[in-house]
Amino acid sequence: AQSVTQLDSQVPVFEEAPVELRCNYSSSVSVYLFWYVQYPNQGLQLLLKYLSGSTLVKGINGFEAEFNKSQTSFHLRKPSVHISDTAEYFCAVSRGTNAGKSTFGDGTTLTVKP
Amino acid sequence: EPEVTQTPSHQVTQMGQEVILRCVPISNHLYFYWYRQILGQKVEFLVSFYNNEISEKSEIFDDQFSVERPDGSNFTLKIRSTKLEDSAMYFCASSYLAGSTFGSGTRLTVV
Numbered sequence: 001a002q003s004v005t006q007l008d009s010q011v012p013v014f015e016e017a018p019v020e021l022r023c024n025y026s027s028s029v030s031v032y033l034f035w036y037v038q039y040p041n042q043g044l045q046l047l048l049k050y051l052s053g054s055t056l057v058k059g060i061n062g063f064e065a066e067f068n069k070s071q072t073s074f075h076l077r078k079p080s081v082h083i084s085d086t087a088e089y090f091c092a093v094s095r096g097t098n099a100g101k102s103t104f105g106d107g108t109t110l111t112v113k114p
Numbered sequence: 115e116p117e118v119t120q121t122p123s124h125q126v127t128q129m130g131q132e133v134i135l136r137c138v139p140i141s142n143h144l145y146f147y148w149y150r151q152i153l154g155q156k157v158e159f160l161v162s163f164y165n166n167e168i169s170e171k172s173e174i175f176d177d178q179f180s181v182e183r184p185d186g187s188n189f190t191l192k193i194r195s196t197k198l199e200d201s202a203m204y205f206c207a208s209s210y211l212a213g214s215t216f217g218s219g220t221r222l223t224v225v
Binding site for chain 1: 147149155156157158159162170205207212213214215216217218219
C-alpha cells in the first residue's frame with residue numbers, strides 16, 4: 001500500500017516569490033509520482049509526473065519537482081509565482097506498473113498575495 | 115489535447131434515489147477509474163476498471179455502487195439509493211499507461 005503526506009496544509013506567499021510545496025510518500029514497491037492542481041470549483045489538472053529517468057521533472061506553468069528516492073520525497077517548486085497560481089495542489093502516488101489507482105495527499109492550499 | 119468528459123457537471127437528487135454519473139474516457143485508454151472528493155477533503159479512490167471488469171475497489175465502493183462500460187465508449191457510475199453522505203464531487207479518470215487524465219467532475223448533491 002502507498003501513502004502520501006503533504007507537509008503543509010496552507011502556504012501563503014507573495015507574488016513573484018519562490019515557493020516549495022512538500023510531499024513525502026511511503027511505499028513498499030516502486031512508484032510513480034504526480035502533482036495535480038485544482039482551481040476553485042474545477043477538476044484536477046496534471047502538472048507533472050515522475051515515472052523514471054531524470055529525477056528533476058518539469059511541468060506546465062513553470063512548475064518543477066524533484067524525486068528523491070532516499071528521502072522518499074517529491075517536492076514541487078516554482079521560482080516565481082503569480083496570482084493565478086492560487087489553487088489547491090495535490091501530490092499523488094501510484095504503484096510503478098502500467099496502471100493503477102492513485103493515492104492522494106490531503107492537499108496544499110497555495111495562496112499568492114499581491 | 116484529448117479530454118475525459120463527464121456529464122452532468124452538477125446533479126441534485128433526493129435521498130434514496132438512483133443516480134448515474136456518466137464519463138467518456140479518452141478513446142485509446144485502457145484503464146478507467148472513479149474517485150470522489152467530499153467538500154474540503156482529499157480525493158479518494160473508488161474503483162478501477164480494466165478489460166470490462168473491476169480490477170480494484172476501495173472499502174467505500176459498497177453494494178450501493180456499480181460501474182459499467184455499456185458501449186465501449188461510455189463509463190458510468192451508478193449509485194443505487196443515494197444517501198446524504200454521498201454528496202461529493204465525483205471524478206472519472208482514464209489512463210493508457212501511468213498517469214491518469216481526470217475529467218472536470220460531477221458535483222452530486224443529495225438532499
